[in-house]
Structures are given as structure tokens and as C-alpha cells.
Amino acid sequence: MQIREIRLRNAKGLHARVAARVVKVAGRFRSRVVITVGERRANARSIMAVLMLAAAMGATVRLETEGPDEQAAIEAMVAVLAAAGDRA
Amino acid sequence: MVTFALHGVGVSGGIAIGRAQLVSHATLEVAHYVVPASRVDHEIARLELAIDEVQKELTELHGTMTRSGDLPGEFGAFLDVHWMILNDPTLSEAPKRIITEQRCNAEWALTQQMNVLIDQFEQIEDSYLRERKADVVQVVERVLKRLMGKPGSLPTSVAEERTILVAHDLSPADVIQFKQHHFAAFLTDVGGVTSHTAIVARSLAVPAVVATHNARQMIHDGEMLIVDGTNHVVIVNPDRSVLSEYRLKQSELDLERQKLKRLRGKPAETIDGHRVELHANIELPGDLAQVLESGANGVGLFRSEFLFLNRAGLPTEDEQFEAYRAVAAGLAGKPVTIRTFDLGADKQKAELDGLARVAPNPALGLRAVRFCLAEPKLFLTQLRAILRASHYGKVRLLIPMLASVAEIDATLAMIDQAKESLRERGEPFDEGIEVGGMIEVPAAVLAIGGFLAKLDFLSIGTNDLIQYTLAVDRSDEAVSHLYDPLHPAIIKLIALAIAGANRAKVPIAVCGEMAGEMTLTRVLLGLGLRNFSMHPAQVPTVKQRVLTSDVSAIRPVVERMKRTDSPAKLAALLDKLNA
Incomplete structure (x- = not known):
């Protein structure tokens, strides 16, 4: 299992556009991808779960990937979340 | 049939006469019934089919939208989100379980699950994400309409050019579809000058009246309507004399438009x-x-x-x-x-x-x-x-x-x-x-020398210039009657700005509403514009x-x-x- 923690820089946290991108990217891998904010855990392949995570501004997000391509999956997820903050 | 008028905000001018086509709020009209055990599989299959069809519809819309490329980029992002919501197990799978457990019809199961999701969204602290529940509702409505045999949110009518769309509000997906159809006018209960409806109506040059509050409830399918976007009014079931009066007005407008072309x-x-x-x-x-x-x-x-x-x-x-x-x-x-x-x-x-x-x-x-x-x-x-x-x-x-x-x-x-x-x-x-630079503040006119020395051209924004000169907020009903483009002070200020710019040979334009008002064209020409x-x-x-x-x-x-x-x-x- 790969674990990574990152701080969201995006002012809106995980807004709809970013959430959609997260779900799309997570769907490309065979590994399970879980996002945790505080005590809430969400399957990154479910838009509803990701939206409801409501990761607010500056929230620290914990990423977990587990499966055959877990290394590639975690890199891709970190990239998506990091890019989200820079695009504003 | 009783004739009555509804007032709203005309966000796109012109006159349209046609029959009402209601875009229904599917969630309000869902039937609740229990299905026999033998029919449970059939209900599940109906739901799957409807979801599948809406998925295809959204994918298609996304395609046409990308090709035409003339809508704000965010519409695409929202279609993506809608597509994903539809694919999410909480929406595509959970209702099937409800059907099996409660033996209820597909529509009812889907509405129940929608309410569960809405409740969860409402607990979100972040106001923006909380509002995403509207996306869930819009997606569910599309599926419900499929289930109830109304394909898509858009009624496909034979004589669309005579059809007036009446809706509570329009979703981005609806809006994209309207671009491809030809409706005579749009009416919505809510909305403002910058709502999706307003923007699309103006770009299609069809009349639209929004913020009618309860048009959706007052108007029935197929009723005759006159939409006067210029005068912010809708006449429902007009009698013969009103109708012929408006037909005349309409043909005069058409004739005028042809001549102008x-x-x-x-x-x-x-x-x-x-x-x-x-x-x-x-x-x-x-x-x-x-x-x-x-x-x-x-x-x-x-x-x-x-x-x-x-x-x-x-x-x-x-x-x-x-x-x-x-x-x-x-x-x-x-x-x-x-x-x-x-x-x-x-x-x-x-x-x-x-x-x-x-x-x-x-x-x-x-x-x-x-x-x-x-x-x-x-x-x-x-x-x-x-x-x-x-x-x-x-x-x-x-x-x-x-x-x-x-x-x-x-x-x-x-x-x-x-x-x-x-x-x-x-x-x-x-x-x-x-x-x-825009000339919108009286101070800019009175000290225009500094502007002329540093800028390549000027443009007078009359709307704000009037607001700031007369200290009147036009959107405040209590004082809006005091908003007057022909106040002597306004004429003097505009005269001063134009004369100053012309003397310094700096190009000056007027881009506020006064520029498009033909009764004022000669005033502006006479001032040297x-x-x-x-x-x-x-x-x-x-x-x-x-x-x-x-x-x-x-x-x-x-x-x-x-x-x-x-x-x-x-x-x-x-x-x-x-x-």
C-alpha cells in the first residue's frame, strides 16, 4: 500500500471540476484509491463520495492506493491534487 | 379560459406568440406504487435502461457542445460531473436494492435515494459543495423523465417555432440542447439577467421573460401565450382582439427587421x-x-x-x-x-x-x-x-x-x-x-485632462455615469424612477467628455445603454460623438x-x-x- 499526505492549495478545496478530474484519474488504475480527510474516507472512483468529502481550503488530504499499479496510481493522484491548486 | 398576465423580467426582447410547452419538474410528479414480486426484475431492468439512455444522451451532448464550442467552458465540466453522478453506485446501484427490498416502482426508489443523497449534501459545511446537490437533482430528473416515457428534458414538438418553453429553471444540459432547437420564447419561474436562460435567449435572439415566480404552476400545457420580452410581460390565453393586436405588432417588428437587414x-x-x-x-x-x-x-x-x-x-x-x-x-x-x-x-x-x-x-x-x-x-x-x-x-x-x-x-x-x-x-x-479607460465616474469627466494625456482612447459607460452622478441605483425599485439619462447634469457631463476628447484628438465612444437608444442618437451626434x-x-x-x-x-x-x-x-x- 502507498500512502501520501498532501495539503490542498486550491481555494475551493475539492470543487466540482477538480473532483471530476480526481474520479477520472482514479478510474484509470486497477488499484483501490482512497482519499481521507479528517475522519471521512472516500473511494476516489465515486464522484458522490469525493464531493461529500468536502475537503475545504487548506485541508490535508491523505491518499492511499493498494493494488498492482499502486505506485503509478499514487503519483498520478498527487499530481492531480497538486495541479488543482495551481490552476486558479 | 381566463385571460391573465404574468410579470417578470424581460431578459431578451421581442414578441413571441405560441403554445406553452411545460418542462416538468419530474420529481414532483412521481407515482408511488408497489410492484408484485414477479415484476421486481422488470423494474430493475427499466431503471438500468433509463440510466443507460441518459448516459448516452449526456455523452452526445458533450460531443455537440465541444464541436460548437460557443458556450462557457464550465458547461462541459458540469456535464462531466453529471455523467459521473449517474455512474456512481450510490445512484445507479442503491435504488436497485430499494426496489428489491421494498418492492416499489423504479421512479419511487430513485426519488427515495435522491432524498438520502440530498440530506447528506445538506450536512456539508462548505456552501459551494452543498449546492452540488442541485446537480444530483438534475441528473435524477433526467432519469425520471426517461422512466416516465418523456425522453430527455426536451419535448420534441412538431412545430417548435411556435412553441414557448415554460420551466422552473434550466440546467446547463437543457441550455445546450436549446441551442439546437428553435423555440419561440422562454419563460422561467426563477432567474435573472445572467441566468443560463437569459444568455441563451439573447444569443438566439428569441424573447425571454424570467423571474415570473410561478409561471410553471399557472400555465398549462398547450395554452396560448404571448411573450413580450421588451415589456416584461406574458399574456396567458389572450382573447381574439389582444391576439390580433399582438400579431400586428409582431409583423410590424418583422417588417422593420427585414428592412433594416x-x-x-x-x-x-x-x-x-x-x-x-x-x-x-x-x-x-x-x-x-x-x-x-x-x-x-x-x-x-x-x-x-x-x-x-x-x-x-x-x-x-x-x-x-x-x-x-x-x-x-x-x-x-x-x-x-x-x-x-x-x-x-x-x-x-x-x-x-x-x-x-x-x-x-x-x-x-x-x-x-x-x-x-x-x-x-x-x-x-x-x-x-x-x-x-x-x-x-x-x-x-x-x-x-x-x-x-x-x-x-x-x-x-x-x-x-x-x-x-x-x-x-x-x-x-x-x-x-x-x-x-471607461468614463463612468463624474470625477473622470471633470478632470479628463489626466485621462487624455495617458490613455489611447476613452469609452463612456453611461449606465454607471448616471448612477454615480444622480446617486441612483437603478435596480432599487424605490428610487429607480429617478434614474434619468436626460437629466441636465448628464447631458452636460457627456458633452464635456466628448468635447475634451475631440479637442485632444483622442478617440471617444459611448458604450452604455444610451448608445443603443435611437431616440438619443441625434443628441450624441450633436455633441460630437x-x-x-x-x-x-x-x-x-x-x-x-x-x-x-x-x-x-x-x-x-x-x-x-x-x-x-x-x-x-x-x-x-x-x-x-x-x-
């Missing part, structure tokens, strides 16, 4: 040979087609606030660049004047990504250029995007609401900074790009006015208008001018 290629020149430039105001890249059709000499005001529509974050540099480039290139050499963000007081969303501030008096607060100067990152991003677009056409930069030379200096310094960073990046742009910018639909009427005007005859009358302080005398002189 023939003026398209003709240059706007007064009888005594003064050439006048007529430009168009636009708010979306998609409005370009209408501009080209109107015969305008270019875009005199491209409002950039649309970039904030339907979105959460700030628009990126690339996204903005694409929008500006599309217009610059699409005009094929004709100029486009892009106004930097006029955000702050009334026209933006209540909250701008953490940049939101509560101001005690927003019109006098941090808005337009003040807001941009206070948010240099946002401003520089936009300036870079506009500069980059200047490589693809004739682009001019317009700064809103300047009031002092210090603001001009600060803005010009920012533009230099944006240019410098593009040079470092090696991105091409027009080094000679012209920078102009030779550049007007207005809604594209108004270009032909104003052109016709110019063609029939003689400046040498107008000027003495306007001179008297400039001197008088009596509103009654002003009105009499105006009548004389327009006689």
Missing part, C-alpha cells in the same frame, strides 16, 4: 457626410455570429465577466486566452475592445473563491479596476491572456471605472509587467496594443437613425440642450430633434 453593408454616414462607427457590445464569445450579422464595425465592448459564470474557481490564463482569441480571430481584422473584469458591485457571484468581501456600499466599494488592482494575481492573469490574444487580431484593452490618474498609472504599470513576463516567456503579442457601441440587435436601428440625420441641423438644437437646466425644456428640444 438591407442596411447591413451600408456605411453609417449622416446626410451631411459625417462617418460614424457603430460597434457591438458582447458578453460571450458565442455572440460573435450576431455581431457579424449586424454589420457592426467591430466589438466596442467585450465584457469579460462571463468567464466567472457557472464556475467555482477563477478562470485560468489559458481558458481566458482561448475565449479572447476566439473573438479576436473571428472578427477577421475588425477591432475588439476587451474590458477587464468589472467585478465587485452587482455583476459577480456573491463569493469569489475566498476573495469575497462584505462591503457596506458595494457600488462605492472595491469594484472594477479597484478590485483588480487589489488582486494583482487575478489582474495580471487576465492582462496576460488579453495580450496573448492581441497576436491573433486587432485587440484593444479597456479599463473600467477609473477615477484618478494614480489608478491609471498603477494600471499601466501592471500592463507593462504583464508584457514583460510574456516577453520572458517568448509569447508573441501586439506591442502597440491600445489601452483605453462619432463612435457608438451597443447590443448587436440595436446596430441596424441606430444605423438607420444616423443615415437620416443631418449634423448641421442637429447641432444648434443640441447646443441649446447643453445650456438648459430645465428638464421640461430638454424634453421639448429632444422632441424637436426627433421630429
Whole structure:
């Protein structure tokens, strides 16, 4: 299992556009991808779960990937979340 | 059948006569029944089929939208989100379990699950994410309509050109579909000047009345309607005499429009040979087609606030660049004047990504250029995007609401900074790009020398100039009657600005509503104005006015208008001018 923690820089946290991108990217891998904010855990392949995570501004997000391509999956997820903050 | 009238806000002018087509709120009309055990599998299959069909529909919409490319980028993102919501097990799987467990019909199961999800969304603290529940509702409604045998949200009618769409509100997906159909008019319960409905209606040039409160409940399918977008009114079940009166009005308008169309290629020149430039105001890249059709000499005001529509974050540099480039290139050499963000007081969303501030008096607060100067990152991003677009056409930069030379200096310094960073990046742009200022504050008129010395051109925004001179907020019903473009003070200020600019040989235009008002065309011509910018639909009427005007005859009358302080005398002189 790969674990990574990152701080969201995006002012809106995980807004709809970013959430959609997260779900799309997570769907490309065979590994399970879980996002945790505080005590809430969400399957990154479910838009509803990701939206409801409501990761607010500056929230620290914990990423977990587990499966055959877990290394590639975690890199891709970190990239998506990091890019989200820079695009504003 | 009883005749009655509904009042709302006309967001797109003109008259339409046709039959009502209700876009139903499917969730309100869902049947609840128990299915026999033997039919449970059948119910599940119905649900799967409906979801599958809506998925295809959304994918198709996304395709057509990408091809036509004339809607704000955020629509695409929302279609993506809708598609994903539909695919989410909480929506595609959970209702199947409800069907099995409770033996209820598919519609009922789906509505129950929707309510569960809405409850969860409502517990979210973040107001933006909480509002995403509306997306869940819109997706569920599409599936429900499929289930109930109403394909899509759009009724496919035989005689669409005579169909008037009546809805509570329209979703981005609905809006994209409307682009491909031809409705006679739109009516919605909610909405405002910047709602999806309003924007689409204007770009299709069909009448629309929004904020009718309860049109959806008062009007029945198939009822005869007259929608008068110009006068903000809807007449339901008109009797024969009202109907024939409106038919007459409508055919007069059509005839007028046909006549005006023939003026398209003709240059706007007064009888005594003064050439006048007529430009168009636009708010979306998609409005370009209408501009080209109107015969305008270019875009005199491209409002950039649309970039904030339907979105959460700030628009990126690339996204903005694409929008500006599309217009610059699409005009094929004709100029486009892009106004930097006029955000702050009334026209933006209540909250701008953490940049939101509560101001005690927003019109006098941090808005337009003040807001941009206070948010240099946002401003520089936009300036870079506009500069980059200047490589693809004739682009001019317009700064809103300047009031002092210090603001001009600060803005010009920012533009230099944006240019410098593009040079470092090696991105091409027009080094000679012209920078102009809006004249919207009385102070700018009274001290216009400082503006003339530093700017390449000026543009009078009459709406704000009137608001700030008369201290009247037009959107406040209690004082809106005091808003008067013909107040002697307004005439004097406009006269002063135009005379100052003409003397210094600095081009000056009027881009506020006065420019498109044909009863005022001669006043402005007499004051020396030779550049007007207005809604594209108004270009032909104003052109016709110019063609029939003689400046040498107008000027003495306007001179008297400039001197008088009596509103009654002003009105009499105006009548004389327009006689």
C-alpha cells in the first residue's frame, strides 16, 4: 500500500471540476484509491463520495492506493491534487 | 379560459406568440406504487435502461457542445460531473436494492435515494459543495423523465417555432440542447439577467421573460401565450382582439427587421457626410455570429465577466486566452475592445473563491479596476491572456471605472509587467496594443485632462455615469424612477467628455445603454460623438437613425440642450430633434 499526505492549495478545496478530474484519474488504475480527510474516507472512483468529502481550503488530504499499479496510481493522484491548486 | 398576465423580467426582447410547452419538474410528479414480486426484475431492468439512455444522451451532448464550442467552458465540466453522478453506485446501484427490498416502482426508489443523497449534501459545511446537490437533482430528473416515457428534458414538438418553453429553471444540459432547437420564447419561474436562460435567449435572439415566480404552476400545457420580452410581460390565453393586436405588432417588428437587414453593408454616414462607427457590445464569445450579422464595425465592448459564470474557481490564463482569441480571430481584422473584469458591485457571484468581501456600499466599494488592482494575481492573469490574444487580431484593452490618474498609472504599470513576463516567456503579442479607460465616474469627466494625456482612447459607460452622478441605483425599485439619462447634469457631463476628447484628438465612444437608444442618437451626434457601441440587435436601428440625420441641423438644437437646466425644456428640444 502507498500512502501520501498532501495539503490542498486550491481555494475551493475539492470543487466540482477538480473532483471530476480526481474520479477520472482514479478510474484509470486497477488499484483501490482512497482519499481521507479528517475522519471521512472516500473511494476516489465515486464522484458522490469525493464531493461529500468536502475537503475545504487548506485541508490535508491523505491518499492511499493498494493494488498492482499502486505506485503509478499514487503519483498520478498527487499530481492531480497538486495541479488543482495551481490552476486558479 | 381566463385571460391573465404574468410579470417578470424581460431578459431578451421581442414578441413571441405560441403554445406553452411545460418542462416538468419530474420529481414532483412521481407515482408511488408497489410492484408484485414477479415484476421486481422488470423494474430493475427499466431503471438500468433509463440510466443507460441518459448516459448516452449526456455523452452526445458533450460531443455537440465541444464541436460548437460557443458556450462557457464550465458547461462541459458540469456535464462531466453529471455523467459521473449517474455512474456512481450510490445512484445507479442503491435504488436497485430499494426496489428489491421494498418492492416499489423504479421512479419511487430513485426519488427515495435522491432524498438520502440530498440530506447528506445538506450536512456539508462548505456552501459551494452543498449546492452540488442541485446537480444530483438534475441528473435524477433526467432519469425520471426517461422512466416516465418523456425522453430527455426536451419535448420534441412538431412545430417548435411556435412553441414557448415554460420551466422552473434550466440546467446547463437543457441550455445546450436549446441551442439546437428553435423555440419561440422562454419563460422561467426563477432567474435573472445572467441566468443560463437569459444568455441563451439573447444569443438566439428569441424573447425571454424570467423571474415570473410561478409561471410553471399557472400555465398549462398547450395554452396560448404571448411573450413580450421588451415589456416584461406574458399574456396567458389572450382573447381574439389582444391576439390580433399582438400579431400586428409582431409583423410590424418583422417588417422593420427585414428592412433594416438591407442596411447591413451600408456605411453609417449622416446626410451631411459625417462617418460614424457603430460597434457591438458582447458578453460571450458565442455572440460573435450576431455581431457579424449586424454589420457592426467591430466589438466596442467585450465584457469579460462571463468567464466567472457557472464556475467555482477563477478562470485560468489559458481558458481566458482561448475565449479572447476566439473573438479576436473571428472578427477577421475588425477591432475588439476587451474590458477587464468589472467585478465587485452587482455583476459577480456573491463569493469569489475566498476573495469575497462584505462591503457596506458595494457600488462605492472595491469594484472594477479597484478590485483588480487589489488582486494583482487575478489582474495580471487576465492582462496576460488579453495580450496573448492581441497576436491573433486587432485587440484593444479597456479599463473600467477609473477615477484618478494614480489608478491609471498603477494600471499601466501592471500592463507593462504583464508584457514583460510574456516577453520572458517568448509569447508573441501586439506591442502597440491600445489601452483605453471607461468614463463612468463624474470625477473622470471633470478632470479628463489626466485621462487624455495617458490613455489611447476613452469609452463612456453611461449606465454607471448616471448612477454615480444622480446617486441612483437603478435596480432599487424605490428610487429607480429617478434614474434619468436626460437629466441636465448628464447631458452636460457627456458633452464635456466628448468635447475634451475631440479637442485632444483622442478617440471617444459611448458604450452604455444610451448608445443603443435611437431616440438619443441625434443628441450624441450633436455633441460630437462619432463612435457608438451597443447590443448587436440595436446596430441596424441606430444605423438607420444616423443615415437620416443631418449634423448641421442637429447641432444648434443640441447646443441649446447643453445650456438648459430645465428638464421640461430638454424634453421639448429632444422632441424637436426627433421630429
